[in-house]
Amino acid sequence: MASPPRRRLSGLDQPRKRGVSLRDAYDPERFGRVSEKVARYIGSWAFIAWMTAVVLSWVLWNTLAPENLRPDFFPFIFLTLLLSLQASYAAPLILLAQNRQTDRDRVQYQEDRQRTERLLADGDYLARELASIRLALGEVATRDYVRSELRDLVEDLAARMDAIEAQRRETGDDRPA
Incomplete structure (x- = not known):
């Protein structure tokens, strides 16, 4: 006569199955x-x-x-x-x-x-x-401000060059500036 199959105990490396309890289903x-x-x-x-x-x-x-x-x-x-x-x-x-x-x-x-x-x-x-x-x-200097300052400087340099050229003509100096 064969003996009934033995229930295998779970090892320590296996999680135990949890039973269903009322506390798990309770939702306050x-x-x-x-x-x-x-x-x-x-x-x-x-x-x-x-x-x-x-x-x-x-x-x-x-x-x-x-x-x-x-x-x-x-x-x-x-x-x-x-x-x-x-x-x-x-x-x-x-x-x-x-x-x-x-x-x-x-x-x-x-x-x-x-x-x-x-x-x-x-x-x-x-x-x-x-x-x-x-x-x-x-x-900070804006673009328009810088342009106007450069324009004034160019005009000032042109006026100085014209003055130097006029002075050279009066003295009769033919040397290049």
């Missing part, structure tokens, strides 16, 4: 996301239409149906109980969804404020850089 944000979905649905026209249809059909059934088939009679206490139960669950879910939205808005406002502060700082930096460039350019 899941209830918040569900509450936002519920609050979004409760605030929709579809919910209002369905709720109106259910209440109307409840009232019509309990007023027009035979008495032995009516679960709730005229003051409709059971309907009031159901609506109160629905409201008692809806109100905290809506408040939770509003709190989560407020938290998201606060984070968004903080990011917007930080972005605005960075943009203002960048704008200030660029304004200072532009002012320093303008000051530096004020001290």
Whole structure:
């Protein structure tokens, strides 16, 4: 008779298989996301239409149906109980969804404020850089200024050469200058 196959133990070089636990599947944000979905649905026209249809059909059934088939009679206490139960669950879910939205808005406002502060700082930096460039350019000779100075020097040299040439003619000197 053959012995049953032995279970092979994993070695130290092999990671152990982890079992599925509830702690691994727990997501603390899941209830918040569900509450936002519920609050979004409760605030929709579809919910209002369905709720109106259910209440109307409840009232019509309990007023027009035979008495032995009516679960709730005229003051409709059971309907009031159901609506109160629905409201008692809806109100905290809506408040939770509003709190989560407020938290998201606060984070968004903080990011917007930080972005605005960075943009203002960048704008200030660029304004200072532009002012320093303008000051530096004020001290640097521009092309037009250099051209006008060179033109004045050429005119001044031409006038001196003309004066030297006129003086040589008066003295009668034929030597080249």
